[in-house]
Amino acid sequence: MIGMMQHNFPKLKNDRFLRAARGEEVDKIPVWIMRQAGRYLPEFREFRTKHDFFSICQTPEFACEVTLQPIKRFNLDASIIFSDILVIPQAMGLIVEMKPGVGPVIPQPIANPGELSRLRIPNIEKDLGYVGHAITLTRHRLEGKVPLIGFTGAPWTLMGYMIQGGGSSTMAHARSWLYKYPEDSLKLLQLITDVIVDYLVMQVKAGAQALQVFESHADYLNDELFDKYSLPFLNQISKRVKSKLNELQILDVPMIVFPKGATYDSLELLAKDQCYDVIGLDWTVNPVEARERFGSNITIQGNMDPCAMYSTEKEVYTRAREIANTFGKSRYIANLGHGILPDTPLSSVEAFIRGVHSI
Template sequence: MTQMEFPPLKNDLLLKAAKGESIEQVPVWIMRQAGRYLPEFQEVRSKHDFFSVCQTPALACEVTLQPIKRFDLDASIIFSDILVIPQAMGLTVVMVPGMGPTLPKPLKDPTDLVRLVKPNVEKDLKYVGDAITLTRHKLEGKVPLIGFTGAPWTLMSYMIQGGGSSTMTKARQWLYKYPEDSHKLLQLITNVIIDYLVMQVKAGAQLLQVFESHGDFLNDELFENYSFKYLKEISDKVRQRLKEKNIPEVPMIAFPKGATMNSLEMLAKSKTYEVLGLDWTVDPIEARKRFGPEITLQGNLDPCALYASEQEIIDRTRDMVMKFGKSRYIANLGHGILPDIPITSVAAFIKGIHSV
């Protein structure tokens, strides 16, 4: 297939940092940069429910561009949600205000696996591809566009737990009680993710992030068996499929939030992803020491640090860049931005990064 024509990219700092090329300035973007802390986002959300915004390319494009218009960011990330995959696999997911994403009928035990359908990703998740293509045009090459997915374990745990949880015991129970069916479910999700990421690159995504947001529930053994195995398969097969289709490869970021230092080290040294995203509990100096010079690190200011004064945000941000070092580094928060963070604090964070 031939690649679509898009406006030429003017700011390639993120792509260069991801590939380990030398850069003039540290690139910065923010997880959940399109979100409730922006009044213009609230305005859109007051008229449309969450998943309608995801499913309507013009709206998804509009909110993706909102933070780019306001701030000096070096990347955009398509507005969507990781839970569009469980939806495409036949489960109902609703956004309950104050509770977050909820699945009213989660998978109770392996007999429920028959409820899942194998989606036709090009058709059922076409709205995400259309939003990506539209956004690539509307960005006019200002910054690159990141596509994303949830990782298999994170999606499996939502599908079983039915929503967020501080323990994830229903989901973790499966790993011990039904190991074979757990692998069966993870493999079904992995197959969908591979199709989904390839589709996103075809549509115009220039970098891909895989969110393993529930890494904090896995010890080293569980991480290796139930997370790493599939993260590696995703990276290997997405690259292979792109090659077969003559589509240029894109850099990939893994963000295993809350994973142990041993698990992070294993993932880093496996060289399956160009970039490793770190949450705010990981010490930058130790991370560099343990993960080696051949991986780009991304992160990791505590999202709550943005509640400090502007001067303190700038100081902490500059300190973070010094600790990571300016090469092979992408600045970000250690998790998504919180809904009540002042706009001025976000500007201070970005200013701090760009002032080093």
């Protein structure tokens, strides 16, 4: 098998996360936190005063340093490369700005189907190669401490930003495209999917040991829209990435899907299709029902409410234990139900991890 060997990466010492993702036995429940490299960390805030958001993403030394920050501080079982889902729209030719306190903004979004011609198909190595370089560097600097996760935004979530121009409480503009321009919507989703497939393969070649697909905007879709505009593309991504890696004779890696806010029926369909090794759940999903409905052939990841991190340290510890206990030690990866919030106390992070590991 090529790929991993070529880089001569340090030997992995803690494989709990990868074992749980593949459904193998673990000594302790693995835990990591979405957005674990971020503004709740004083060292990240300090770094951000010196560097612009996208310069950090585009400079492998910087992205690597920030990725390692939470690993140095906490007893986490996985790392995730520092980047953003919006690097794809950027590589496709759109301007993306990171507005402090607001988030990403696309000042000139795609206004109508006629403007789809503004998008270009990126050259992955040339336009997004910096993410690969950051991954390779980080794999070396991690010294095998924990595995490194690569990631992407899912097609519908990225389409949302590309049309809406930024975050939104309704995604009404992007969602109305699905009714007004169904064919163009499918065309755009397919275009984004093709880019994502090559982008993820590149990340694995560079050293990513697992991949997470963030469908953070699933909450805007009902079952009918999810079936047509999200599910087929999510499944296509996993199948094509795995088969391309196979063709290249590179060992495939566990694939995680995080469809935030998807309905139980949508989640069930995704779990039953078995294209993903792991399904990430947001905090509204009941652990007992999740196990019943999604079966035992998929690993579950999640799902403590990020706001529960604001209770006392003792309560965070107890709640983490309870959630971990309910999901159980088999086929489970502990995480929050969405990204950690910027002013989360560091003591809560420590208590959450300790609670999970106490099972």
